[in-house]
Amino acid sequence: xxxxxTILLNSRPIISSAVITSNMSKGEEFQNxxxxxxxxxxxxxxxxxxxxxxxxxxxxxxxxxxxxxMDYIDNAIQKNIKFRNSLKGMIIGQFTVDEYNLYVxxxxxxxxxxxxxxxxxxxxxxxxxxxxxxx
Numbered sequence: 488x489x490x491x492x493t494i495l496l497n498s499r500p501i502i503s504s505a506v507i508t509s510n511m512s513k514g515e516e517f518q519n520x521x522x523x524x525x526x527x528x529x530x531x532x533x534x535x536x537x538x539x540x541x542x543x544x545x546x547x548x549x550x551x552x553x554x555x556x557m558d559y560i561d562n563a564i565q566k567n568i569k570f571r572n573s574l575k576g577m578i579i580g581q582f583t584v585d586e587y588n589l590y591v592x593x594x595x596x597x598x599x600x601x602x603x604x605x606x607x608x609x610x611x612x613x614x615x616x617x618x619x620x621x622x
Contacts, residue, residue: 491583492584499528505519507519507520513593517589517590518597522578525582526605533608533609537563537609540563556616560606560609560613564606564609574602575601578601578605
């Protein structure tokens with residue numbers, strides 16, 4: 488029977504551009520080794536969650552200019568504490584125990600890294616949040 492750690496690590500995508508070097512900070516290493524693969528794995532979930540967030544707030548997002556939509560994503564993640572904590576939970580829940588123990592040593596800095604990556608991923612996929620007419 489596979490351990491939770493093995494299952495989690497084997498389920499993550501490999502990101503060839505996520506290079507680990509000896510002169511990296513611990514935060515940068517954790518970002519490239521742990522956060523980026525988890526966030527890539529969870530991407531479809533983040534898209535679904537943000538679509539739900541838009542719907543929950545009556546679809547105001549759809550009436551905004553592209554620049555305002557980018558600001559909307561920033562504000563949703565930075566200012567809506569419940570939403571931000573939900574996103575963090577989706578990432579932290581994919582940590583191994585060892586990764587969690589590293590995370591708690593510098594959670595403030597790592598939380599910033601997490602939210603920056605998720606924000607950029609959502610912005611890079613903004614076309615996925617276009618209003619869909621339901622027939």
